[in-house]
Amino acid sequence: MPKKVLVVDDEQVIRKFLRIHLINWGYEVKEAMDGVEALEQLSSDNFDFLLLDILMPKKDGWRVLEEMRSNPKTKNIPVIVLTAKDEDSYMLRGYNLGANYYMTKPFTNTKAQLLYGIQLMFGKNSESLRKLEEKIG
Amino acid sequence: MSPATIFDVIHEIKVPLSGIIGMAEVALEEEDTSKNKSYLMDILNCAQKISEIVGGLRSYSRIAKKEEQILVDIHKVLEDSLKMVRLAINTTSVEVIKRFQPVEKIEANMGEIQEVFTNLITNAFQAMNGKKGRLILSTRSLKDSIEVKVSDNGIGIPQKHLDKIFDPYFTTKNPGEGMGLGLNIVSRIITKYKGTIDVESKEGIGTTFTIKFPIKGDGNGKESFGRR
Structure with a gap:
């Protein structure tokens, strides 16, 4: 059974290219366009990991992450944070709230960056991680 | 323009810029070229968003420059x-x-x-x-x-x-x-x-x-x- 991913971003175009990559890699992809919708899907479905934007209407990514980590059903789901906020303080906040990897917009070499984050979360071999690190720079 | 507003504008540019880079990467790898038209439309829409933001900044700076x-x-x-x-x-x-x-x-x-x-x-x-x-x-x-x-x-x-x-x-x-x-x-x-x-x-x-x-x-x- 393919791994199921929830892509949460209020920008349709961002969801679109992430979905294309993930589907090409064999994942099943669901989408949410704001934090409220993401939490609804998390409560009614099971996901293997999340790609989560931070600045979104209705409920931002920080609150989604907080609520996920305090809910027994979702507290262990790996999360890759996607955001244009690239200051250290934001990344620290993300990791403190339980993010597993942090991708900053504008993504360069999206595919390699995303693969790196996924492999990091699921503990793939260090050689392929090293190759991806070289690609990301 | 305040530092906070500049920060927000930068953020607003980064989002469509991600769209351009992301969709261009997808288009470059796409073997079925019939799909590329839709990817190019996405790229164009993102570029237009950036253009609007830059246009706004340009008129703002024109006004701010004038001291009179x-x-x-x-x-x-x-x-x-x-x-x-x-x-x-x-x-x-x-x-x-x-x-x-x-x-x-x-x-x-x-x-x-x-x-x-x-x-x-x-x-x-x-x-x-x-x-x-x-x-x-x-x-x-x-x-x-x-x-x-x-x-x-x-x-x-x-x-x-x-x-x-x-x-x-x-x-x-x-x-x-x-x-x-x-x-x-x-x-x-x-x-x-x-x-x-x-x-x-x-x-x-x-x-x-x-x-x-x-x-x-x-x-x-x-x-x-x-x-x-």
Whole structure:
């Protein structure tokens, strides 16, 4: 059974290219366009990991992450944070709230960056991680 | 433009830029070329968003560059400031109500007056934090001044902070969201034109900033800063 991913971003175009990559890699992809919708899907479905934007209407990514980590059903789901906020303080906040990897917009070499984050979360071999690190720079 | 607004504009550019890079990467790898038209449309839409933002910045910098004082139409400044802020931050869930009465023009530097209202409107939107909110912009003419109010029904300012909000570097925002200079700049610009700014705020109810700019007297020796 393919791994199921929830892509949460209020920008349709961002969801679109992430979905294309993930589907090409064999994942099943669901989408949410704001934090409220993401939490609804998390409560009614099971996901293997999340790609989560931070600045979104209705409920931002920080609150989604907080609520996920305090809910027994979702507290262990790996999360890759996607955001244009690239200051250290934001990344620290993300990791403190339980993010597993942090991708900053504008993504360069999206595919390699995303693969790196996924492999990091699921503990793939260090050689392929090293190759991806070289690609990301 | 305040550092916080610049930060927001940068953020707004990064998002469509991600779309351009991401979709171009997808298009380069796509073997089925019939799909590329849709990817190119996405790229074009993102580029157009960036173009709009850059266009807004260009007209802003053109205004800000001019140092001369002109007769400033406060309603036009409010409209332009609103447009500028809407380019920079997500304001879709906020209802904007304009209650404009005929008011005198004021003699001032257009860029500075725009900076006042860009800052106040940005703060108002941020106080409503993307939630369903209401921004009211109102103007009226008083005996010897014009009055502009910027009201929101956002989170409000705690009582203990009200006397510090115009101090330089005072901020309750998260790191990276602003350096606490916005309201200090606002206050300094208004003081330069011998105007006043007052704030009323209640936590959970909202905030109203009231700005008054003096206008020209009717020959009785009053100081002259505004004209009809």
